[in-house]
Amino acid sequence: MSNNTRKLRLRGIVAATSLALAAQAAFAAGAQPAPRVDLSAIASGTQFDRFIVKYKAGTPEATNPGELNRSLQAAAVGANQMVQASRLQRGERAAPGKSLGASHVRRMSLGADVVATTHKLSAAEAETMMRQIAANPNVEYVQIDRVMTHMLTPNDTRYAEQWGYTDADAGIRANTAWDVANGSGIIVAVLDTGYVAHSDLAANIVAGYDFITNATTAGDGGGRDSDASDPGDFSGGNPSSWHGTHVAGTIAAVTNNAKGVAGTAWGAKVMPVRVLGRGGGSTSDIADAIIWSSGGAVSGVPTLSAANAADVINMSLGGGGSCDATTQAAINSAVSRGTTVVVAAGNSNANASGFTPASCNNVVNVASVTSASARSSFSNFGTLIDVSAPGSGILSTLNAGTAGPGAESYASYNGTSMASPHVAGAVALVQSRRLALGLAMYTPAQVEAQLKSTAYALAGACSGGCGAGIINARALVDAAGGGSTPPPPTGTTTYSNTADYQIRDNVTVDSPITVSGRSGNAPSNASVAVNIVHTYRGDLRVDLVAPDGSLYNISNRAGGSADNLVGTYTINLSTEALNGTWKLRVNDNAAGDVGYINSWSIRF
Incomplete structure (x- = not known):
């Protein structure tokens, strides 16, 4: 049976004021929940001209282009009036010839719309524009279409060996894992700058796609197309990084070919997906690329078959601000x-909670360590870090061109960008081991749990938190199975999920646990233990969701202003089958306090 088969089977100001007020009055009809205005990407000293707006399903703006444009123009008129009035209050002249306008760029695969303004706005002006857009109650959310960049710190020093695989107290122990698995049958999508030809990588590259829509950012003479080649991302006086090729080499450089470097999962294939160009890449392009590379549908782009979709996504990229709704969706x-989605924690020596996609739920968030088994000085840290991996002085495939492509080369880079592909490669190793054993591949939640449970502690310092420790590729593949099949569990068994799931204002988050190999129904006295960290537990509704979707309430906005919800609850689940995916669902119903699901378990 082929691996693909296995995967398929197992896997004027007055006039302006009048118009603005009339628009707001029309929008104000009927009391409705305020839409989310995501200001997390707003930073002083930065200018903005692209936004993502999500209208509620079934509303006129979501279904009628004319209504959408009317809504945008009304918002632009209102914002322009407020901006000009603010300038007059400060004693400044109104800016001549710069009346603000807004236009629809495209609809994303998520159903949100990318919107552009006629000129760049300051942070305060961008906020005004967003709030004017959100004055329409048909808006679900509005956010900046933020620009993300790759997460590396270039280093001119070339290292003579790849310490990250073999170092006794800081390496991922890939060399011993290769005795068991090499990544065969697994596809890893690298959402990055694309791929520049390299003889030590070419044999492991499969077809990808270029998702950059802005021609200036793309720098290759066109918009979206099937050519994921990296033409160079030189910008602002900085030379081309060939970042995507460096990341790809760490994941799956050709090995045992008497040249160059080895890849973490050298039997796997890399799918280059170009999302970063000159100056970075937009959230809207990156979100579409995430969906497409995992087998989802994106308008205008051929959908991948299940056999050709990525099993792992690596994103060695990011930007400031907490996770936005578009990226999370x-x-x-x-x-x-x-x-499985693996991301770089970021290189700001700061808490990862302030960066995207590092602060998103349902990702494996990776910090960087040095060969001294300590946190790299640049690496972000915090409770949102899942695991750590080598990211300082990492040698991989590169190109010598400073603008366009030149001769192929090798170089050492520093960054959480370099740590993340070590983990993505390790995920490829364990999933290939599952395939080789004829077992279903792990779910993303199971992958995260296994990475954490098999990691080992740093020998050196990690101020701020480095997650469960440094990944251990050999222990990971050993834990994938292959011995005698254990009998189905009998008696009472406890199932746990210790992964952190962020709880943000006015959102719902699920933490899953999959139960298999059992028979019959759950008992009438099932025990559910909950550990939720939150600064105002009265904001929270907490439910247990059975595999058939039935809800069993645990807490309904009880506890007032007290912190955290920690306790064990007895629930009658006798009408529910044991097997399936159980979820702890937390709904935050207010603004101002946040937290996370620290862990939970169900015992029956």
Whole structure:
């Protein structure tokens, strides 16, 4: 049976004021929940001209282009009036010839719309524009279409060996894992700058796609197309990084070919998906790329078959601000199709909670360590870190061109961008081991849990938190199975999920546990233990969701202003089958306090 088969089977100001007020009055009809205005990407000193707006399903703006444009123009008129009035209050002249306008760029695969303004706006002006858009109650959310960049710190020093695989107290122990698995049958999508030809990588590259819509950012003379080649991302006086090729080499450089470097999962294939160009890449392009590479549908782009979709996505990229709704929805979509998403924590020596996609749920968030088994000085940290991996002085495939492609080369880079592909490669190793054993591949939640449970502690310092520790590829593949099949569990068994799931204002989050190999129904006295960290537990509704979707309430906005919800609850589940995916669902119903699901378990 082929691996693909196995995967398929197992896997004027007055006039302006009048118009603006009339628009707001029309929008104000009927009391409705305020839409979410996501200001997390707003930073002073930065200018903005692209936004993502999501209208509620079934509303006129969501179904009629004319209504959408009318809504945008009304918002632009209102914002322009407020901006000009603010300038007059400060004693400044109104800006001549710069009346603000807004236009629809495209609809995303998530159903949200990319919107552009006629000129760049300051942080305050961008916020005004967003709030004017959100004055329409048909808006579900509005956010900046933020620009993300790759997460590396270039280093001119070339290292003579790849310490990250073999170092006794800081390596991922890939060299011993290769005795068991090499990544065969697994596809890893690298959402990055694309791929520049390299003889030590070419044999492991499969067809990808270029998702950059902006021609200036793309720098290759066109918009979206099937050519994921990297023409160079030189910008602002900085030379081309060939970042995507460096990341790809760490994942799956050709090995045992008497040249160059080895890849973590050298039997796997890399799918280059170009989302970063000159100056970075937009959230809207990256979100579409996440969906497409995992097998989802994106308008205008051929959908991948299940056999050709990525099993793992690596994103060694990011930007400031907490996870936005668009990125989170795209990640959730990929995870729902069984694709594990691995991301770089970021290189700001700061808490990862302030960066995207590092602060998103349903990702494996990776910090960087040095060969001294300590946190790299640049690496982000915090409770949202899942695991760590080598990211300082990482040698991989590159190109010598400073602008366009030149001669192929090798170089060492530093960054969480380099740590993340070590983990993505390890995920490929364990999933290939599952395939080789004829077992179903792990779900993304199971992958995260296994990475954590098999990691080992740093020998050196990690101020701020480095997750469960450094990944251990050999222990990971050993834990994938292959011994005698254990008998189905009998008696009472406890099932746990210790992964952290962020709880943000006015959102719902699920933490899953999959039960298999059992028979019959759950008992009338099932025990559910909950550990939720939150600064105002009265905001929270907490439910147990059975595999058939039935809800069993645990807490309904009880506890007032007290912190955290920690306890064990007895629930009658006698009408529910044991096998299936159980979920702890937390709904935050207010603004101002956030937290996370620390862990939970169900015992029956």
